Structure formats: structure tokens, C-alpha cells
Amino acid sequence: MAIERTFSMIKPDATRRNLTGAITKMLEDAGLQVIASRRVWMSRREAEGFYAVHKDRPFFGELVESMSAGPTVIQVLQGENAIAKNREIMGATNPTQAAEGTIRKTHALSIGENSVHGSDAPETAAVEIAYWFSETEIVG
Numbered sequence: 606m607a608i609e610r611t612f613s614m615i616k617p618d619a620t621r622r623n624l625t626g627a628i629t630k631m632l633e634d635a636g637l638q639v640i641a642s643r644r645v646w647m648s649r650r651e652a653e654g655f656y657a658v659h660k661d662r663p664f665f666g667e668l669v670e671s672m673s674a675g676p677t678v679i680q681v682l683q684g685e686n687a688i689a690k691n692r693e694i695m696g697a698t699n700p701t702q703a704a705e706g707t708i709r710k711t712h713a714l715s716i717g718e719n720s721v722h723g724s725d726a727p728e729t730a731a732v733e734i735a736y737w738f739s740e741t742e743i744v745g
């Protein structure tokens with residue numbers, strides 16, 4: 606399996622509870638390396654653009670609201686099989702269904718406030734990384 610890059614975000618519900626370090630440690634302990642990182646309080650417009658794929662879903666308004674409600678930490682992660690590995694460490698979208706030891710099982714509050722985002726495929730990883738980072742900010 607090749608070395609991949611993926612986009613990760615520590616959501617406002619987690620930064621608010623001072624979990625940036627704890628979550629980053631879980632990613633690093635699993636072998637993922639943080640090769641870019643920035644703290645950003647996204648605007649509603651940025652949240653709408655980032656989550657445009659979900660614009661017709663019933664929870665879209667709530668999603669945009671919660672993502673722009675406080676600071677996030679956006680990151681590029683690199684490692685062996687990084688996209689799938691990150692999704693595994695994150696756990697299921699709904700924390701009640703997430704496996705023991707995953708970030709969402711450990712830290713998420715609800716399906717909406719589920720602490721982390723992670724790209725789900727190589728195509729979305731490339732688009733999401735480019736949405737937030739320039740190449741010069743990524744130091745692999």
C-alpha cells in the first residue's frame with residue numbers, strides 16, 4: 606500500500622473541550638504524521654463550500670452552523686494507507702456505532718458534534734487538502 610495524504614479536521618466541539626492534543630496524539634500513535642496544520646474559525650460560506658456535497662441533506666443547516674461555531678484545527682496527515690487508516694481511527698459517523706478506542710467513541714458528543722472530519726477517498730482528499738492549504742504549507 607502506498608504512502609497517502611488525507612485531510613483531517615478537529616471540529617469546534619473538540620477544540621472547545623481542549624482536545625486538540627489528545628486527538629492529534631491518537632492520530633500520531635496510529636502512525637499518521639501531521640505534515641500541515643492550522644487553526645481556523647471558518648465562516649458560514651467556507652463551511653457551506655467545504656460541505657457542498659451535503660447541501661441537499663436535511664442536516665446541512667445544522668452542519669454549517671456547528672462547523673462555524675468555533676475554531677477548528679485543519680491538518681494534512683501522511684502515512685501508509687492514510688485515508689482508510691484515518692477513517693478507521695475516527696470511527697463511525699454516529700458515535701453510538703463507533704468501535705471502542707476510536708476518536709468518535711472516545712470523544713464525540715453526538716452524530717452532529719462528532720469531533721473529527723476525515724476525507725473518504727483519494728479524490729476527496731485531494732480536493733479537501735487544496736480547499737484549505739497551499740502546497741508551500743505542506744511539509745512532508
Ligand code: DAT
Binds near residue numbers: 716719
Ligand atoms: P463522516 O463525517 O463520517 O464522513 P458524512 O460525510 O456522512 O460523515 O457527514 C458529514 C457530517 O455531517 C458528519 O460528520 C456529521 C454530519 N451529519 C451526518 N449525518 C448526520 C445526521 N443524521 N444528523 C446530523 N448531522 C449529521
Ligand code: MG
Binds near residue numbers: 725
Ligand atoms: Mg464524509
